[in-house]
Amino acid sequence: MTAEIHQFPASRTAHNRRVASEQAKRNELAEYLRTVAKWIQADDVKCDPxxxxxxxxxxxxxxxxxxxxxxxxxxxxxxxxxxxxxxxxxxxxxxxxxxxxxxxx
Known part of the structure; x- marks a missing residue:
């Protein structure tokens, strides 16, 4: 006797949480790049980029x-x-x- 395993469909709520989590990570990276840009503009880096x-x-x-x-x-x-x-x-x-x-x- 064999049994088939059926996956439950992903709920919209779980999908929305995953998308929001990924967007938060991208926002954090973008904010870090803005911080680096501020360092460059303020000449607060060790080299002359x-x-x-x-x-x-x-x-x-x-x-x-x-x-x-x-x-x-x-x-x-x-x-x-x-x-x-x-x-x-x-x-x-x-x-x-x-x-x-x-x-x-």
């Missing part, structure tokens, strides 16, 4: 975007990639993933 390399990560994969490398011989996309690789492969834990400590003392 002339280009940007950004990796957007999700369940389906990663998307890499960059700006400012094509027309600027002073910065190298390859060097930025090496810096990101070194950041990911450190043997010790960095608080928040930042290279520079941004806590206000």
């Amino acid at each position: 002339q280009a940007l390399l950004l990796v957007l990560s999700g369940k389906a994969g990663d998307e890499v975007v960059w700006k400012g490398y094509a027309d600027n011989p002073d910065v190298s996309l390859r060097d930025a990639g090496h810096a990101a690789y070194a950041q990911v492969n450190t043997t010790f834990k960095r608080r928040g993933g930042n290279f520079h400590d941004r806590r206000k003392l």
